[in-house]
Amino acid sequence: MEVAPGVLWMQLSMPMALNHINVYAVEDGDGWALIDTGLNIPDTRARWDALLAGPLARPESARPVTRVICTHMHPDHIGLAGWLCERFDVGLTMTRLEYVTGRMLLADTGQPAPEAGAVHYRAAGWDEAQVETYRREYGQFGRAVSPLPPGFTRMREGDRLDIGGQEWRVVVGEGHSPEHACLWREADGVVLGGDQILPRISSNVSVWPTEPDADPLGDWLASLERMKSVFPDDVLVLPSHGNPFRGAQARLDALIRGHMTALKRLERTLLEPRRAVDVFAALFARPVGDAVLGMATGEALAHLNYLQRRGRVDATRDADGVDWWTLTHEGRTSGPTCFADTRRPAGGA
Numbered sequence: 001m002e003v004a005p006g007v008l009w010m011q012l013s014m015p016m017a018l019n020h021i022n023v024y025a026v027e028d029g030d031g032w033a034l035i036d037t038g039l040n041i042p043d044t045r046a047r048w049d050a051l052l053a054g055p056l057a058r059p060e061s062a063r064p065v066t067r068v069i070c071t072h073m074h075p076d077h078i079g080l081a082g083w084l085c086e087r088f089d090v091g092l093t094m095t096r097l098e099y100v101t102g103r104m105l106l107a108d109t110g111q112p113a114p115e116a117g118a119v120h121y122r123a124a125g126w127d128e129a130q131v132e133t134y135r136r137e138y139g140q141f142g143r144a145v146s147p148l149p150p151g152f153t154r155m156r157e158g159d160r161l162d163i164g165g166q167e168w169r170v171v172v173g174e175g176h177s178p179e180h181a182c183l184w185r186e187a188d189g190v191v192l193g194g195d196q197i198l199p200r201i202s203s204n205v206s207v208w209p210t211e212p213d214a215d216p217l218g219d220w221l222a223s224l225e226r227m228k229s230v231f232p233d234d235v236l237v238l239p240s241h242g243n244p245f246r247g248a249q250a251r252l253d254a255l256i257r258g259h260m261t262a263l264k265r266l267e268r269t270l271l272e273p274r275r276a277v278d279v280f281a282a283l284f285a286r287p288v289g290d291a292v293l294g295m296a297t298g299e300a301l302a303h304l305n306y307l308q309r310r311g312r313v314d315a316t317r318d319a320d321g322v323d324w325w326t327l328t329h330e331g332r333t334s335g336p337t338c339f340a341d342t343r344r345p346a347g348g349a
Helices: 041-051 081-088 096-107 116-123 128-137 214-227 247-271 289-309 329-333
Strands: 002-004 007-013 019-027 029-037 063-067 093-096 160-163 165-175 180-185 190-194 236-239 311-315 323-329
Touching: 002 236, 007 041, 019 160, 063 081, 063 190, 081 093, 081 116, 093 096, 116 128, 116 289, 128 289, 128 311, 214 247, 247 289, 289 311
Parallel strands: 029 063, 063 093, 190 236
Antiparallel strands: 002 007, 007 019, 019 029, 160 165, 165 180, 180 190, 311 323
């Protein structure tokens, strides 16, 4: 579907609860710049074949695809980036942290799980069967991602990409991934939003074993606040999941408000010591099953780390290596906080 002048919206299926990803093609001279790629699975490759033979066909062009641009390094976004780049002999454009992180995770494919990861999840409250599942499934990133090109073209905050004679401004967010890029065609208010601004769900914001003391929720909230000062309310947001929409300011406010509410519920839960796995009900509207246990645990730890950075909670590790989180004296005596200031405190990492 042509969702904006020179921009095609396409949807690829995924075999999981989040059952689709939106990808986009932007007219670029006599071909198309592709934005995100879907998973490296047979069904997605077949769908690309059909798209390239149908709405993306350019019989008069020797190169119907001119470049591949990926908003960030999650498998549903870069899964077929290498495959498409090699097929059409074109370059990959990403931010540096996303490209390097993707290459790092690909290098884990086929490697044994590090013991530090088992320690991390045991501390969060996982039982031994769940830790063993982590060990068994470690390195799955590479099963859904084709090898990335050995080099890339870097984009960074504030860059202006020329795509088909139209200028697209790069707007970077953090928290969901290290250096997520949105592309904004200011001339007519079209935003390729990736996972940064979704219309109905909030992007996963998680702490992972590679950086257990990280504060991705602080990064995420700061990015949302900054984007409120960047994007006008009437831009057309083309998201990676769900339908295109307008009303960016209201949606950014809702995303921030949702986390603020969850943090308040979490504080009330932590009047008594709790493990990370014990706070799911304060954060999620539905039960957490094994299929999403890793993401749920990561998101719980992101909220706990956020509160810890701000002196509201702390954790004590017991003799079994399990962390028990509870409100600090400050958290108990100062009452619920509105968390209006999403910036890190002075001296924070």
